[in-house]
């Protein structure tokens with residue numbers, strides 16, 4: 001085991017208006033491998049998960065967690081294996097995930113930075129699944145769609161950011177629920193993938209088509225569920241096409257993370273259609289991860305849900321991967337594999 005411990009740290013304060021960090025905020029350094037104290041484990045990390053939340057954590061815009069100061073180690077979703085244990089519940093070789101240091105090695109007392117217990121990746125599934133279908137990504141799709149969207153067979157469910165991490169899972173869960181699915185994504189290749197590989201009934205390329213016109217064509221009776229990862233003009237266009245009693249799930253609003261927020265013009269359609277719009281925050285649902293993981297893992301094993309991974313290779317790939325999500329470079333869950341899992 002090497003004594004070196006490469007780390008990504010906050011090299012300088014961000015000056016951007018939104019949450020997105022600049023490239024210069026990402027610094028790399030080598031520190032000493034940490035030693036696990038009493039009751040702690042040492043984890044060798046293999047994958048980092050890129051989430052828009054990584055940026056919000058550094059800047060402290062995510063209300064519930066302290067910002068990471070300049071010089072502090074960046075953190076985010078991490079999957080690794082226990083290589084030393086002074087903790088009765090963890091053995092060497094256990095596969096674990098959590099929100100931990102973006103470093104080769106990290107210690108834990110059994111929980112992550114958010115206080116959430118480390119999650120275990122089932123032995124028969126790839127380590128990367130613990131950050132994708134069985135990570136925050138799959139969980140957001142699961143809680144958002146089923147708790148708020150409440151899809152019924154025959155419903156029309158539209159998903160924005162449909163070719164991203166959460167979108168690819170939400171779309172498939174809607175299809176599994178017997179719904180007609182419409183995915184909104186940027187570019188012809190992503191839209192083709194959603195239809196050919198993930199079984200979307202229809203897609204809208206928001207970069208080349210009018211979302212409003214296409215929704216009018218595709219949803220003459222309106223949509224029953226809108227699962228929104230994007231916000232802004234796409235959310236507004238969807239509000240204009242709600243069916244009676246529709247449910248709008250606010251998962252995220254990436255279109256506004258780096259630009260001026262735009263006001264909604266069509267929010268009164270919620271009143272006219274007797275529809276509801278509600279958001280959710282992942283960390284309010286972590287007490288139900290067991291339930292979500294049991295169902296998501298069984299769909300993954302049976303092939304009912306396909307895992308869509310976009311894996312950048314090597315420790316150095318972190319900044320490009322983490323920044324690329326804002327311009328749609330990723331298809332599915334953006335991970336960085338920092339070492340080979342032996």
Ligand SMILES: NC(=O)c1ccc[n+]([C@@H]2O[C@H](COP(=O)([O-])OP(=O)(O)OC[C@H]3O[C@@H](n4cnc5c(N)ncnc54)[C@H](OP(=O)(O)O)[C@@H]3O)[C@@H](O)[C@H]2O)c1
Pocket residue numbers: 051052053136137140161162163164165166167184185186187190229230234250251252253254255256280281282283325326327328329330331332333334
């Ligand atoms: N509620 C929660 O607790 C929670 C937890 C985690 C994440 N989230 C939010 O959920 C959303 C999806 O997260 P994710 O992990 O699936 O992210 P992701 O994989 O990075 O997907 C984001 C996708 O959004 C699209 N996009 C980027 N800018 C856009 C714009 N201006 N207009 C339209 N589409 C745009 C891009 O695809 P295209 O090529 O299609 O543009 C990009 O690939 C994010 O807003 C995130 O902040 C919420």
